[in-house]
Amino acid sequence: MLDERMEAALNEQINKEWYSAYLYKSMQAWFEGKAMAGMAGWMRVQTMEELCHGMIMYNYVVERGGRVKLTAVDGPETDWANPLAIFEHALEHERFVTSRINGLVDLAIELRDHATNQFLQWFVAEQVEEEASADDICGKLRFMADAPGGIYQLDKELATRVFTLPTPAVGIV
Numbered sequence: 784m785l786d787e788r789m790e791a792a793l794n795e796q797i798n799k800e801w802y803s804a805y806l807y808k809s810m811q812a813w814f815e816g817k818a819m820a821g822m823a824g825w826m827r828v829q830t831m832e833e834l835c836h837g838m839i840m841y842n843y844v845v846e847r848g849g850r851v852k853l854t855a856v857d858g859p860e861t862d863w864a865n866p867l868a869i870f871e872h873a874l875e876h877e878r879f880v881t882s883r884i885n886g887l888v889d890l891a892i893e894l895r896d897h898a899t900n901q902f903l904q905w906f907v908a909e910q911v912e913e914e915a916s917a918d919d920i921c922g923k924l925r926f927m928a929d930a931p932g933g934i935y936q937l938d939k940e941l942a943t944r945v946f947t948l949p950t951p952a953v954g955i956v
Contacts (some may be wrong), residue, residue, distance in 0.1 A: 821942030
């Protein structure tokens with residue numbers, strides 16, 4: 784059985800994961816409006832990953848005898864200056880999510896909830912990957928300094944990303 788503080792914190796994180804999906808969907812729409820199908824596709828995959836992250840947490844709360852309490856998801860931003868601004872926002876957002884995951888781990892340790900601590904370790908590792916990916920793209924965009932040819936090539940490169948169901952989500956999504 785989950786401690787009520789952990790249950791509340793996980794419910795809040797489910798909301799944050801689904802906000803993340805909503806934010807990435809908004810970024811996808813911006814790229815689609817600019818005919819940047821590769822970057823839009825990258826954001827589509829990111830959206831699907833975030834939805835899965837929320838479902839993984841949702842199912843964990845249920846499995847531990849807790850109650851999922853869904854709340855409204857805030858509306859995301861809808862406009863950015865350029866692709867770099869979007870990926871910088873994505874990186875900033877992933878750093879925010881990392882801090883939230885770390886807070887959940889801290890709470891699990893405080894509560895001596897070893898099962899939840901173990902469960903969260905996958906998310907800790909996932910956040911390292913999420914930040915590195917967004918940071919890499921930001922670095923490439925900074926390097927090319929809005930050079931149309933470079934942005935075109937990066938858009939083509941990002942189009943190769945495909946969605947893979949996260950291992951913890953297999954059988955639950």
